[in-house]
Amino acid sequence: MMSGKLYGSSADMKVTFQNEKRPRSSDVLESLWIPTPSSSFHGSNSMVNFENVSEGDSLDRPFFQPKQENEDEDYYGGYLHQPGKKRRLTANQVQFLEKKFELENKLEPERKVQLANELGLQPRQVAIWFQNRRARYKNKRLEKDYDSLKASYDKLKVDVDNLLKENGSLKNEVDSLKDVLLSREKGKPDGGNSDSHNAIDASDLVPRSAIPNEDSETVTKGAMVVCKQEDASSAKSDVFDSDSPHCTENHSPLLEPADSSHVFEPADQSDFSQDEDDDLGKTLLPPPQPYLLKLEDCCYDNLPPPNSSNFGYIPLEDQQPFCFWPY
DNA sequence: CATCTAGGCGAAGTTACCTCA
DNA sequence: TGTGAGGTAACTTCGCCTAGA
Numbered sequence: 607m608m609s610g611k612l613y614g615s616s617a618d619m620k621v622t623f624q625n626e627k628r629p630r631s632s633d634v635l636e637s638l639w640i641p642t643p644s645s646s647f648h649g650s651n652s653m654v655n656f657e658n659v660s661e662g663d664s665l666d667r668p669f670f671q672p673k674q675e676n677e678d679e680d681y682y683g684g685y686l687h688q689p690g691k692k693r694r695l696t697a698n699q700v701q702f703l704e705k706k707f708e709l710e711n712k713l714e715p716e717r718k719v720q721l722a723n724e725l726g727l728q729p730r731q732v733a734i735w736f737q738n739r740r741a742r743y744k745n746k747r748l749e750k751d752y753d754s755l756k757a758s759y760d761k762l763k764v765d766v767d768n769l770l771k772e773n774g775s776l777k778n779e780v781d782s783l784k785d786v787l788l789s790r791e792k793g794k795p796d797g798g799n800s801d802s803h804n805a806i807d808a809s810d811l812v813p814r815s816a817i818p819n820e821d822s823e824t825v826t827k828g829a830m831v832v833c834k835q836e837d838a839s840s841a842k843s844d845v846f847d848s849d850s851p852h853c854t855e856n857h858s859p860l861l862e863p864a865d866s867s868h869v870f871e872p873a874d875q876s877d878f879s880q881d882e883d884d885d886l887g888k889t890l891l892p893p894p895q896p897y898l899l900k901l902e903d904c905c906y907d908n909l910p911p912p913n914s915s916n917f918g919y920i921p922l923e924d925q926q927p928f929c930f931w932p933y
Numbered sequence: 934c935a936t937c938t939a940g941g942c943g944a945a946g947t948t949a950c951c952t953c954a
Numbered sequence: 955t956g957t958g959a960g961g962t963a964a965c966t967t968c969g970c971c972t973a974g975a
Contacts, residue, residue: 737942744944
């Protein structure tokens with residue numbers, strides 16, 4: 607902030623005219639302002655009384671100050687004696703100021719005086735216009751920021767809702783499979799024997815979404831039969847929503863034993879471990895952590911498109927810049 | 934060199950005027 | 955014709971900075 611700012615370089619108009627302070631170099635700049643009929647007109651509109659401003663000849667009117675329809679001596683005289691009145695800048699003046707504002711939104715003293723001369727305004731009027739213009743621009747930018755953040759929030763909320771729904775359906779599937787397995791275990795006289803798993807139809811037991819890695823030691827032999835590579839990959843894509851392409855392909859290097867502090871902990875994570883002494887659940891369910899990637903590993907490094915459903919996260923560098931002036 | 938003071942600037946907020954529906 | 959809302963020029967206050975004593 608404040609880079610390139612010139613401090614103490616321009617005298618305020620009210621100070622220049624109302625108070626006789628010690629002379630400064632900036633006073634010379636301020637004195638360069640040449641009053642014109644229009645500028646004296648505007649000066650009369652401000653709260654400052656410019657007694658030393660000569661009214662001059664109306665032929666010296668700046669090109670930005672076209673003759674108004676109702677412009678006459680009474681018009682001028684009326685405002686000259688109504689210090690409380692204020693006049694809007696003409697469209698040409700505003701257009702000219704807007705162009706200058708686009709080039710640089712802050713005024714150097716020289717520019718301020720130059721613009722004032724070109725527009726037939728007081729330097730203070732130009733300074734005030736730029737101040738107000740910056741304030742208006744900031745408000746607009748804040749509105750844009752708000753809209754952008756709200757859109758991101760809405761998108762994120764949709765993603766979260768979808769994930770919660772998917773999570774619920776997966777839980778139901780796991781529960782149903784547990785029931786099937788329990789019922790079959792009870793039907794066997796030597797229930798609990800590991801060999802009995804061979805008698806279970808694996809297609810009934812192993813949900814595609816719950817197939818762990820092939821080298822998982824917790825997978826039973828029966829499950830291994832159907833645990834093919836494509837199933838494993840489909841399992842991953844089931845875990846990560848299909849519209850999250852950045853997390854679906856060849857992530858085996860990223861499938862590290864996850865630190866639970868780096869993953870999205872499901873709100874109902876305890877549901878997976880609610881029967882911790884239930885080996886069946888452990889048998890059927892892979893440990894969930896290896897399938898939850900670290901976000902900073904899988905999502906951010908792979909440069910997801912900003913409009914993907916990357917939980918609504920949009921990197922700052924990918925957003926549209928809101929400010930086009932360097933500060 | 935450190936300190937103090939005057940003065941200017943920008944930001945933020947406010948006031949007052951103007952325009953228009 | 956009166957009126958309320960919105961836009962905006964101008965003002966006020968505050969904090970920060972610079973230059974000079």
